[in-house]
Amino acid sequence: MASRLHKSKSEDYELAIEKLNTLQSNFSLLKLARKQKKANPEAKLKDMRNFLQRCDITKQQADSLPIIHVSGTQGKGSTCAMIESILRARGLRTGFFSSPHLIEVRERIRLDGEPLSFSAFTHHFWSCYNRLIKTMDEHNPQMPFYFAFLTLMSLDVFISERPDVCIIEVGIGGEYDCTNIFTNPRVCGVTSLGYDHTDILGESLDEIAWNKAGIFKSGTPCYVQSCSPSVHQVFLEKAKERGVKELYLIPALSPYGLPRIPKLSLQGEFQLKNAALAVQIAKRFISQREKRQVQMGSMRLLEECTLSLDDITSEVEEGLQNTKWPGRAQVIEKSVPNWKRVVFYLDGAHTPQALQCAVEWFIQARRSQERTSTCKKGIVLNLTGNRDHTLFLEKIRDLEVEHVFFCPNIAYSKPNTAPDTASAIASSEQQLIRCKELQREWNELTGVDLSQSVSNFSEVYESLSGSEEGREYHILVTGSLYLVSAALQFLS
Incomplete structure (x- = not known):
């Protein structure tokens, strides 16, 4: 796309950021919105599908994207960044949607490891924003909130650019998150769980796990980091409910199923379990892309999976060593x-x-x-x-x-x-x-x-x-x- 070649800011970009910021909710409105979502959480996804339609993004277009979808409480951004770096080292063109940003909002939508250029961001912003404004009427009086709008915009970018893989980080939860609009992701993953956003997701880890596992889809292999037996049971029940035939556990003990500890650019021992999950997800995506069949036999539910030395290829090493994820360790x-x-x-x-x-x-x-x-x-x-x-x-x-x-x-x-x-x-x-x-x-x-x-x-x-x-x-x-x-x- 020619507009991606221009890297300088423009008045249109600055105006786009000003307009985008109007979609933020102040604290009182955010509190009210959370109460409404808790009372009717399904409405959020219904609204999201309506916004997609108003942006001229069809279900078929969204589902045609090669999606890797990752939820969790801790480490999902780092895990997604490692997956993206491994697959890019493998030679794939990558798209990556994450949140929040640290310096510039362009960081949330990346192509080939780089934030969207100023001109590309401006182009896709106005394309989506103008379509939404044009379709506002008494039947469609709403504009999407900030995160929902950027989710829509990321899809507009990925549909236009057609990367080999689109890595999507969940915002909050999973079941009712704005990103949970795909019916055909290639691989799903869930990172470590913890107590966060309990007013929306629930007071117990079991309730939080139910929300995080909401991204499970029929026919999609799912990889989750090991947790408590009760959380595993929630994952299992959600998998059965959604028709998932493969649900794998990343081992709980260090080094989390890695045959040896590769050099990681992201510091902290806790990144090892994120790396193990990232390698498993990247490995499975590549095997699907290369049409290598996984020998299924019976269903594999809550099966612990480990990696072999052969899985830690030079591309995996390169990807883990070159992962960039500022603000984390x-x-x-x-x-x-x-x-x-x-x-x-x-x-x-x-x-x-x-x-x-x-x-x-x-x-x-x-x-x-x-x-x-x-x-x-x-x-x-x-x-x-x-x-x-x-x-x-x-x-x-x-x-x-x-x-x-x-x-x-x-x-x-x-x-x-x-x-x-x-x-x-x-x-x-x-x-x-x-x-x-x-x-x-x-x-x-x-x-x-x-x-x-x-x-x-x-x-x-x-x-x-x-x-x-x-x-x-x-x-x-x-x-x-x-x-x-x-x-x-x-x-x-």
Whole structure:
């Protein structure tokens, strides 16, 4: 597509981002929408099919795409990124739809590993937006919300570009997620489960598993990461309900069925199970593409699957070594006045289990980064959504840090906020109130006042610059992935 050759921003692109941001919901509307979805969750997919029709995207076109569909609570983005990198190393043209973005919204729709160009994004945005506006009437009074619109737009891109594979990361849940509009995905996967979005998905892991397994489709092989027996039973019941004949478990123990531990570009031991799932899914997609038959015999439900040395090919090695997924176990060194070295460790962790993994990675990674025994340690943290703060704060209370910064998901003062990362969900004032609440809870939990609320990430840098001179400072930036986004905007 010729428009993909142009890489500079334009007024049309800036206007497209402004229009896209109008599709965001503020906090009160989002709360109301969640209540409505909980009361009638099927309506979301019904609306999505209507939006597809209004965008002139037929069911046949959507189902003709070679889809890999991945849900889960933790690691689904990393797993999708590894799958994409492995298949690209194999020589396939790849499409990849993910969320959220960190710097620019173009990151959510990728072709051949690269974010959609400014001109291609602009072209497909206006193509979808104008069709939706044109078809608004008393029978179709709605416009899709932000994520739903980008899902539609990704399909418009993939139908136009026809990549060899389209990797689709679920937004929230699975059963009623906007992405769950395909009836014929090639392979499905479910990553680790945890407690998140419980107001929508349910209070128990079994309920959450039921939602995540909602992407299972008849005739589609499914791969899931091992969990509890009760969750396995939910997966099994959903598989039988949907006519799934192949449901495979990634082994629970390290190294998760990998015959040896390949070098991963994504840090953290927890990435091993994501890599095992990614290799299995990529392997199965390739075998289908090359029309290699899998010997079925009887149905394979909840069968544990492992990989052989032959499965870790040079393409798999290359894909795992070259996977790029910023903001997840990422290390950035930044020059700060008065300090010889300041090293930031970035990892979005939106569940207590994920935060525990981030803390363990920070401890491990810091050992290889420290150049002096007298270095200081700190944390920058923010939590969003309806989450139990105490469960998160407990994960970091024993980390022995010198300072904790509670920071909104904002890089600079408001006038410098990039339109791609503008949020209507909560104002800067509301976010700062939340951070002060976190600071108060932290001080009550620890009994020590070594924390500070800041209004944006640049103030963390300024605070370090104004502090006493030292040799090294190692800082974990974690919690909300949107906070990691703000940190990347400042540190890049």
